[in-house]
Amino acid sequence: MSGSTDISVLYVNDGPELLQLVARRLEREDDRIGVRTAESVDAAEGVRSRHDVDCIMSDHHMPGRTGLEYLRSLRGNDDGIPFILFTETGDEAVASEAISADVTDYVIHRAIGDPSPLLARKVCSAVEHRRTKRRMDRTARQLRSVAEATNDALWIFSADWGELHFINSAYESVFGQPAAELRAEPRSFLDRVHHEDTDRVERAMARASSGEHVRIEYRVNKSTELQSWVESRCTPVTDDEGETDFISGFSREITDRKYYEASLVEKNEQLEQFASRVAHDLRNPLNVADGNVDLAREDDDGPYLETTARALARMDDLIDDLLTLAKRGATIDELSPIGFESLVRSSTENLLFPDSTLEIVGSGTIRCDPARTREALENLFRNALDHGGEAVTITVGVLEVRNGFYVEDDGPGIDPSDRETVFERGHTISEHGSGLGLAIVDRIVTAHGWEIEIAEGADGGARFEIVGPDLDPTEAADPKPAESGT
Known part of the structure; x- marks a missing residue:
């Protein structure tokens, strides 16, 4: 037997000459096949104890145990190795018993002719079938182990939800119902859903x-006393005709998240009330101070009064930024295209x-909270104006490689060592800045589920790339400068 063969066959026959003849012919017929031989069942078992064998080919009438008895002993031990009964005796009773004993195939050895082509096809087919089944079983075990390693309920239903496939x-643990009950009645999970x-x-x-992808949150009654929140996501899988073949998905408990969201809403409301009250209390004396400065400047518009006026204006901007951050820093409304x-353009109003220029490169449709996204863009533009000077050029464009857009200026840029901190509240290098503008941008971007990154612009200025928006770009347009004063 060659060591390079892919299929190892054990041929059992008590006739030495026939044993060697069939073995040589079979190896010559298909070079993938290597044959080991044994003249009895006992000898065959000895060969299998020393060597791996992919297929057994056996005569029936042999001294001691017959080929049929050998097959029965293998199947009795749950040995599923392919077994071809290759015998000179065409006995219908033997063939019937062999089929009942789960023989892989039954071939009669004619006195005249070469059976090698037929045998080689049957051997290769039986071995490949078994190997394929083993691979499929192994894959199924691996998928099962992955499915059991998660706390999410993973499932597959028929298109009409009438059959449960997995x-x-x-x-x-998610629905408070035994899986066996769901298998018996696939739609019984609805009995657990809050009415x-x-x-x-x-x-x-x-x-x-x-055929629609669906995400839904709902309440589940695990028992008469315990209610929880569940999120389910459904993914329809279609056939070649585009019809829904089955629906796969998962369900997970989100009770803790719902409680957290409710708590967050309450805290945000409290924060908004607090911020509004503080802003009101601060603006009253601020307005008095500003008014008195204006009156004083009518008599003497000296440098000290000018400095005081600028400080009061900065305090007013700071109050606006704080109020914005407290009210809507991390929330967005309904998304729309x-x-x-x-x-x-509406972000520049x-x-x-x-003396500055706004250029827009590319076009398309973006799905977002328009009001909050305008606020983020406005803060990015204001940042460019504050740091780039009066003649700064701001370019806003659609990203060519990744899904998203960018805001870039030709100002002095942002030092790489500062890029990790510019989104922190209070961080600013401008004497007029509050340090909250970019923090608000970061919160709005995060609330959308997007990401913002800082890079160096083509002219060395700052470049903010917002990645992840649901942006459907159309063919890029030529840069369009904004009208002066927009």
Whole structure:
């Protein structure tokens, strides 16, 4: 037997001459096959104890144990090795018993002719089938181990939710129902859904059946005393005709997250009330001071009064930034599509560009909270104006490689050592800055689920890249300078 063969066959026959003839012919027929031989069942078992064997080919009538008895002993020990009964005796009773004993194939050895082509095909087919089954079983075990390693309930339903194809054991901890009950009645999980949420869940199921990706949060009654929140995500899988074949997804408990969100909303409301009160209390004396400075400057507009006026104006800006950060720093409203160029231009309405230029490169539609995104862009523009000088050029464009957009200026840029800290509250290198503008930008970006990165612009200025927006770009347009004063 060659050591380079891929398929090892054990041929059992009590006729030495026939044994060697069939073995040589089989190896010659297919160079993937290597044959080991044995003249009895006992000898065959000895060969298997010393060597790996992929397939057994055996005669039936042999001294001692027959080929059929050998097959039965193997199957009795749960040995599923491919077994081909290759015998000179065409006995229907033997063939019937061999089939009952789970023989892989039954071939009659004719007196005339070379059976090697037929045998080689049957051997290779049987071995490959077994190897494929083993690979599939191994993959299934691996997938099962992964499914059991998570706390999420993983599942696969038929397109109409009438059949359950797969469920892992985490289902019971999420829904408070044994997985066996779900297998018996696939839609029984609806019995655990809070009655006020059932209709909404069923509508979501219908949307998934029609091919829509669905994410839904709802309440589950684990018991008469315990209620929890669950999030489910459904992914419809279609067939070649585009019809939904089955629905896969997962369900996870999010009770802690819902409590945290509710607590966060309450804290934000308290913070907003506090910030509004503080802003009101601060603005009253600030307005008095500002008014008296204006009156004093009518008599003597000296440098000290000018410095005082600038300080009061800075305090007013600081109060505005603090109020914005407290009220809406980390929240966004409903997302909606808006044209990229329209969004950028509307973000300049509260700014003056007397000697500066705004260029827009590219176009498309972005899905966002328009008001909050305008606020972020406005703060980025204000940052460029504060640090780049009156004649700064600001370029806003669609990223070519990644999904997102950028804001770039030709000012002095941001030192690499400062890029990790510029989004921290209070960080500023401008004598007029509050240190909150970029912190607000960072919160708005994060609230959208996006990321913001700092790089060096083409002219050495600052470049802010906002990555992750749901931006559908169209063909890039030529740079368009904003009108003066926009």
